[in-house]
Amino acid sequence: MSDDAKKPAFNLNMHTARLLMREPFFAALSRRIDKTSTTAIPTAGVRINPDRLQFEMMYNPEFMGSLQDEHKLGVLMHEFYHIVLEHVTSRKPEEGISRLDNVSMDLAINGLPEMKNKLPNEKNPGPMMPSGEPMKGCIPGEDRFAHLPAGKSYEWYKAKLKEEAEEKKGEGGEGGEGEGEGGEGGGIGDADSFDSHDAFGEVDGASREIAQERLKEALKQAAQEAEKSNNWGSVSHDMRKKIMDSISSKVDWRKVLRYFVRTSQRADKRSTPRRLNKRYPRIHPGKRVRRQAKIAISIDQSGSVDDGMLAMFFAELNKLSDIAEFTVIPFDSVVGEDKIYVWKKGQSRAWERVMCGGTNFDPPTKYVNERDFDGHLVLTDMCAPKPIKSRCQRMWMTTSAYASRPYFQTNERVIAVD
Secondary structure, three states: OOHHHHOOOOOHHHOHHHHOOOOHHHHHHHOOOEEEEOOOOOOEEEEEOOOOOOEEEEEOHHHHHOOOHHHHHHHHHHHHHHHHOOOOOOOOOOOOOOHHHHHHHHHHHHOOHHHOOOOOOOOOOOOEOOOOOEOOOOOOOOHHHOOOOOOOOHHHHHHHHHHHHHHHHHOOOOOHHHOOOOOOOOOHHHOOOOOOOOOOOOOOHHHHHHHHHHHHHHHHHHHHHHHHHOOOOOOOHHHHHHHHHHHHOOOOHHHHHHHHHHHOOEEEEEEOOOOOOOOOOOOOOOEEEEEEOEEEEEEEOOOOOOHHHHHHHHHHHHHHOOOOEEEEEEEOOOEOHHHOEEEOOOOOOOOOOOOOOOOOOHHHHHHHHOOOOOEEEEEOOOOOOOOOOOOOEEEEEEOHHHHHOOOOOOOOEEEEOO
């Protein structure tokens, strides 16, 4: 048996802590991103896992194992930056990823000052690829991109390369870097794009929205760790500012509410014929996922909860009823069991007040715990003692005034609706 046959496959999870030792921000972010070994792609790439709706880095173990440590680190940072810069979510073109998008996204990342000398380049190329060419990243100021400046956005590089391709085509050329359509992502073998972008957007818009919220939370936690230790590693000042701005933007409570409903949904999976990705068939299994959610909505009917708050909340629930069924549970110091009703999918309802007493969160929590619910929303002024533990995920909806000065402390999410 040869030495290669005896050697175990490269496991990236066994090396990330060592590789990211001097990169606290990326180390913190890495702990929140799944890493999956696969031979279905030639190099590495990131995506939103369609089943778990979590960000995932996929890598070819032979490819990653062949890299020098400095290049392994560069690949990790490169892939994480695709996530940080929202190339996988909000900035991904609706029509799909083209070769032009691939190259433009990579140029935007590889030109960052913290990426200098961390990727295979002309002076220090990577391993030989199946094409017979040494692996190199597309880097502003080098090789075919020597004329391009560093530090520009993905959209800037895309516009510039498209303009150059059109000029070349007008002169009788073949389109240069602008060639390529739709989902034909460029891999390392093309000598165009450093990694595989094919699976960036293989989820629907709602799933992408869930992943976007999870990304924001992961970025927030990683940034807080870096701030607390006063050590961001090599992350530049400009990039720190972009990251901090992205996590400190005002929360849209309507998006958070939709996110809560969708993450409470249980997957009902069934096998079904489905068109497979011919290029990477093992990445996308032939299954369809139907999702249904049963949400309990406990509405505090005490006199301190104003009518405006109730009206605002009901207006959004009318929209959310398109995707889920709600059980509305009026309560004050007790649950009004004779006033509980099921809000069916697609129904529209006007807001109403049916009770007006004190506040106790234990009765509605007990009611929900004893039944089969996926999530529990509580609309309240928070003016009561801390309740018992909820068996399903629970979120609190209140006003900004009550959210900033709650009667009790909780690790559960508290969202202001005004």
